[in-house]
Amino acid sequence: MDKTLPLHLCHVHNFSIIINRSYAILHSIAIAFLIYYRVSFLFQETKNRTIPTLPWLLIFTFELLLSLAWLLRQAYGWRPVSRTVFPERLPGDDILPAIDVFICTADPSKEPTVEVMNTVISAMALDYPLEKLHVYLSDDGGSDVTLLGAKEAWNFARSWIPFCRRYGIKTSCPEAYFSGPGDDHGDFQCSEFKAEWRKIEKKYETFRERVTRARGEHCKVAEAAAATTNSRDHPAVIKVIQDYSNEELQEDQVEMPLLVYVSREKRPSHHHNFKAGALNVLLRVSAMMSNSPYILVLDCDMYCNDPTSARQAMCYHFDPEISPSLAFVQFPQTFRNISEDDIYDSQIRSLFKIHWHGLDGLRGPFLSGTNFYLKRAALWDSFSTQEGIDLAALKRSFGPSNEFIKALGQDYKPTFINDGESSSMLLEEAKVLASSSYENQTTWGTKVGFMYFCVLEDYLTGFVLHRKGWKSVYLNPPRPQFLGTSTTNFNDRSIQWTRCASGLVEVAISRFCPLIYGPLRLSLLQTMCYAELAFLPLLSCLPLWGFALIPQLCLLNGIPLYPEVSDPNFSIFLFIFVSSLSKSLYEILITGGRIRTWKNEWRIWMIKAVTCLSYGSLDAVLLKLGMREASFLPTNKVTDYEQFKLYEMGVFDFRAATMFLAPLATIIQVNVASIVGGVVRIMVMEDNGDQWKKMVGQIFLSFYILITNYAVIEGMIIRKDKASIPSSVTLLSAVFSVIILSLGSSILY
Numbered sequence: 001m002d003k004t005l006p007l008h009l010c011h012v013h014n015f016s017i018i019i020n021r022s023y024a025i026l027h028s029i030a031i032a033f034l035i036y037y038r039v040s041f042l043f044q045e046t047k048n049r050t051i052p053t054l055p056w057l058l059i060f061t062f063e064l065l066l067s068l069a070w071l072l073r074q075a076y077g078w079r080p081v082s083r084t085v086f087p088e089r090l091p092g093d094d095i096l097p098a099i100d101v102f103i104c105t106a107d108p109s110k111e112p113t114v115e116v117m118n119t120v121i122s123a124m125a126l127d128y129p130l131e132k133l134h135v136y137l138s139d140d141g142g143s144d145v146t147l148l149g150a151k152e153a154w155n156f157a158r159s160w161i162p163f164c165r166r167y168g169i170k171t172s173c174p175e176a177y178f179s180g181p182g183d184d185h186g187d188f189q190c191s192e193f194k195a196e197w198r199k200i201e202k203k204y205e206t207f208r209e210r211v212t213r214a215r216g217e218h219c220k221v222a223e224a225a226a227a228t229t230n231s232r233d234h235p236a237v238i239k240v241i242q243d244y245s246n247e248e249l250q251e252d253q254v255e256m257p258l259l260v261y262v263s264r265e266k267r268p269s270h271h272h273n274f275k276a277g278a279l280n281v282l283l284r285v286s287a288m289m290s291n292s293p294y295i296l297v298l299d300c301d302m303y304c305n306d307p308t309s310a311r312q313a314m315c316y317h318f319d320p321e322i323s324p325s326l327a328f329v330q331f332p333q334t335f336r337n338i339s340e341d342d343i344y345d346s347q348i349r350s351l352f353k354i355h356w357h358g359l360d361g362l363r364g365p366f367l368s369g370t371n372f373y374l375k376r377a378a379l380w381d382s383f384s385t386q387e388g389i390d391l392a393a394l395k396r397s398f399g400p401s402n403e404f405i406k407a408l409g410q411d412y413k414p415t416f417i418n419d420g421e422s423s424s425m426l427l428e429e430a431k432v433l434a435s436s437s438y439e440n441q442t443t444w445g446t447k448v449g450f451m452y453f454c455v456l457e458d459y460l461t462g463f464v465l466h467r468k469g470w471k472s473v474y475l476n477p478p479r480p481q482f483l484g485t486s487t488t489n490f491n492d493r494s495i496q497w498t499r500c501a502s503g504l505v506e507v508a509i510s511r512f513c514p515l516i517y518g519p520l521r522l523s524l525l526q527t528m529c530y531a532e533l534a535f536l537p538l539l540s541c542l543p544l545w546g547f548a549l550i551p552q553l554c555l556l557n558g559i560p561l562y563p564e565v566s567d568p569n570f571s572i573f574l575f576i577f578v579s580s581l582s583k584s585l586y587e588i589l590i591t592g593g594r595i596r597t598w599k600n601e602w603r604i605w606m607i608k609a610v611t612c613l614s615y616g617s618l619d620a621v622l623l624k625l626g627m628r629e630a631s632f633l634p635t636n637k638v639t640d641y642e643q644f645k646l647y648e649m650g651v652f653d654f655r656a657a658t659m660f661l662a663p664l665a666t667i668i669q670v671n672v673a674s675i676v677g678g679v680v681r682i683m684v685m686e687d688n689g690d691q692w693k694k695m696v697g698q699i700f701l702s703f704y705i706l707i708t709n710y711a712v713i714e715g716m717i718i719r720k721d722k723a724s725i726p727s728s729v730t731l732l733s734a735v736f737s738v739i740i741l742s743l744g745s746s747i748l749y
């Protein structure tokens, strides 16, 4: 290694910093004026007030909540940075540290086995010394199909890995490679390459067919048995995948990374803590076999799209200046199935394109579930690494296994050589470590390993790490290092968002509340970012319900809530509105988005707030009150081509649960009723133009809501296809609207 050349560079986005900070100052001045305007009304003498106090107070509260959310969000814009790495400057392969890859899968009926195995194969094909790469597949479904798939994947990888290495193939995921444009073969055009290519493609086809057939049979059987009880009640199964039975292969033995299948023990009497539980089992099992100092975590729906990510991450983990305080290197979640319009924001654009760069300039991005290279030792409680700690204390924390405690030593290398006697002993020990009762009376999930407290194990684990003083780094290179499958229909997306909102609010209203748990250990800006996300559901759902109903009910009843157009105060509101819209437009344009993206994002923000974020918040409150149990249903990864087509065309698919549709239809109806009712009222009852001027703000707001959500109106009235809003839902919403309109009018006065 040439010590004079850096392994990485950090670029500060100076232009964005100027824009962000000036915007933050201007916008806060406008908010201060708004607050002054609202408060001064409350100090007027009651007899001078022409407007009832309750609606005024309500709308003011919602404005304050939105302003608070806005304020917290400004922390992301404080110091955005991006990074470049130079993996070619890393030292020789012999000194690179080993890596364990953890891949989680849970349900073969929702997670197609071929896709899961593509993730496994792509991880095995990472550009890293083979003897230093170990892949662990956790199967929470405890399914034979997954085990069989893993064996088939291993067999196929025996041809695939040498092929990729010989020809420098970048797309290390075979499915993506064979269905892609076919231009990824370095400089090789020779006939030898072509012949080889054909051979491998054929092998891949065979692999694909076998796995698909097995899964088909499995799903039939599972359906017949009504439910896969096996997934909830079975002993631990750990298998080192290795199949030299094929004589032909034995002759030309290829060096392969270790592949281990792990299905932890499940018993109905034990809570299994979802993905965090699975990852903690992998942490222990892998300690018996490879105990690598670094871990790459992947979801089964996220394959490696470029084999160089490991070396890129090592540019930081290997840097002696950064490494001691660096917990993880995070890559963005990028998806292969995103359409140009992306009407449901399936790519979570603002998170990975903007906010994470902002966090990176503070002390690093949040842990994002998948695509991160994590230092194993960061997950141990700090005391475990202290000298002279006694064994009993370690056992209270990590559980009774002596072997595992030995593995906590930084330099401990297990003597796992497959098929030796000591390894069968280690394999037995690994089964004990994967048993459902192993964690009883230990601090797994509370102090060590991935956190159990809520379904968002990633957010919370990252938060706890940052709070302990660890840092993280965000790498977002031009070629996506990982590509995943995102949910691309309204129903799945809504379910996913509800789960996420529930997890966030659970943290917000717990002892982990970032505003209490963060401040002493995190910087102010970092605390603000953690709080922004945790409070996002609450701070969006309450105000958005408010803005969707209260000004409208007031319009209908002739109560003005905003200043007259001729009043200078009107410009405060106008400024805030225009400045928010322009800032988001700026952020979208500089990150390669289009005006259409901007329109879609505002719409989905409104829709999400009154559905998923509201239900998620409610769910978290019920959980807190002990009235519900936590659940983490894996998202559906089976593509429905008809639904996907609609998504690609940018047409809303309203085949979703009524609970997600009714609020939308209700709000639209209330808005239409108020505009119509309000306008008629002004025309009939008032003869001078004053009333018009007073109501412009509210008429405009309703109008804005209606045009932004025109897709809902279309789904309700104009479209007649299968994916439009069912008339039963429209009728139900009409009932709700009537109730809201009549109740609202009587309450507000």
Ligand SMILES: O=c1ccn([C@@H]2O[C@H](COP(=O)(O)OP(=O)(O)O[C@H]3O[C@H](CO)[C@@H](O)[C@H](O)[C@H]3O)[C@@H](O)[C@H]2O)c(=O)[nH]1
Pocket: 104, 105, 106, 107, 111, 138, 140, 273, 274, 275, 278, 298, 299, 300, 301, 368, 369, 370, 455, 456, 457, 458, 459, 496, 632, 633, 634, 635, 636
């Ligand atoms: O009991 C479970 C449930 C899920 N999973 C796995 O967890 C992963 C994520 O689940 P998925 O259904 O894909 O949920 P998403 O909403 O897409 O996941 C997002 O949200 C999760 C919770 O915050 C993060 O862990 C993920 O990385 C992030 O992509 C998948 O590989 C699942 O197989 C398990 O292993 N066991």
Ligand SMILES: [Mn+2]
Pocket: 299, 301, 485, 635
């Ligand atoms: Mn997923």
